[in-house]
Amino acid sequence: MDARRAFESHTGASVPLICGAMYPCSNPELVAAVSEAGGIGIVQPISLTYVHGSDFREGLRTIRRLTDKPIGFNAIVEQSSTVYLDRMMKWVDIALEEGVRFFITALGNPRAVVDKVHAAGGFVYHDVTERKFAMKARDEGVDGLICVNARAGGHAGSQTPRQLFDSMADLGLPLVCAGGIGDEAGFTNALSIGYGAVQMGTRFIATTECTAHADYKAAIVDAKEDDIVLSERISGVPVAVIKTPYVEAVGTEAGFLAKRMLRHPKLKHYVRTYYSLRSIWQLKKANLHGGGYKNYFQAGRSVDGVHAVEPAGDIVRRFAAALEAEAAAS
Numbered sequence: 001m002d003a004r005r006a007f008e009s010h011t012g013a014s015v016p017l018i019c020g021a022m023y024p025c026s027n028p029e030l031v032a033a034v035s036e037a038g039g040i041g042i043v044q045p046i047s048l049t050y051v052h053g054s055d056f057r058e059g060l061r062t063i064r065r066l067t068d069k070p071i072g073f074n075a076i077v078e079q080s081s082t083v084y085l086d087r088m089m090k091w092v093d094i095a096l097e098e099g100v101r102f103f104i105t106a107l108g109n110p111r112a113v114v115d116k117v118h119a120a121g122g123f124v125y126h127d128v129t130e131r132k133f134a135m136k137a138r139d140e141g142v143d144g145l146i147c148v149n150a151r152a153g154g155h156a157g158s159q160t161p162r163q164l165f166d167s168m169a170d171l172g173l174p175l176v177c178a179g180g181i182g183d184e185a186g187f188t189n190a191l192s193i194g195y196g197a198v199q200m201g202t203r204f205i206a207t208t209e210c211t212a213h214a215d216y217k218a219a220i221v222d223a224k225e226d227d228i229v230l231s232e233r234i235s236g237v238p239v240a241v242i243k244t245p246y247v248e249a250v251g252t253e254a255g256f257l258a259k260r261m262l263r264h265p266k267l268k269h270y271v272r273t274y275y276s277l278r279s280i281w282q283l284k285k286a287n288l289h290g291g292g293y294k295n296y297f298q299a300g301r302s303v304d305g306v307h308a309v310e311p312a313g314d315i316v317r318r319f320a321a322a323l324e325a326e327a328a329a330s
Helices: 003-011 028-036 045-051 056-066 082-097 111-119 131-139 161-171 184-193 214-222 245-250 256-262 267-292 301-305 312-329
Strands: 017-019 040-043 072-076 102-106 123-128 144-148 175-178 197-200 228-231 239-242
Touching (some): 003 123, 003 197, 017 028, 017 312, 028 040, 028 056, 028 312, 040 056, 045 056, 056 082, 072 082, 082 111, 102 111, 111 123, 131 144, 131 161, 144 161, 161 175, 184 197, 184 301, 184 312
Parallel strands (some): 040 072, 102 123, 144 175, 175 197
Antiparallel strands (some): 228 239
């Protein structure tokens, strides 16, 4: 089975396209719209519960009332907080009870999620930025890999899409290209490389269904590739954001003391927690209230391909048509 057919079999999608999980932008309407059009929308549980005010189970049921097509779930399995990890695993259990069968894990060992999901007949893909992490995830039983490249928003990788593909093509798992794709040409090019699917985030923020503030959407539409910078001030590690006046004013590097603590094997987790808690509040304010707040607008270099705010379903259908046209031409 080739990578695309494997992806579509694992997800139930008819278009090899994922709307990536985004804090704080993954609202139920956006997730549902992408799935309804044939791609697959991914639930980000903190966004669903903290930003959009849903009980987790009821939030999933809200999405189900909007579409009966498959949806996915994003499980961050970072090990530093047992309280957080316990909550995440409870969300995984609820998602399985509510019929979700496709999961994307990140930032930790996926084994616990793999065991639960496989027992229910589902599939797990894992976020990776380089081969060594991909091999570890494969050994823990994942079914596919989300290959996060240097053009991605959020926590970007360091390699090009081609470099990532070439380094992982022999692992025997379907690979998904994540980062830098905002238009049809980028989509079809990634699939021609050999990726089984594409994951997009930034492109889906600039949609009518996404409840991000109009300032955020306008910033994406107006931005060019060179406006994307890496800031350490959100989580302690580089995160891709749009260069706004606020970002220019505060800078992009962590402070001297924070840098030293981030190099410490134990203290680094506390520093990252501090940055993350602060940024969760800032990102929520920017998402809901726009540029009047201290804002970090996370975005990838795919902004170059985003020229208007559009319905999410139109984007999925247009990308699908481009893929069909290329297949017909060949």
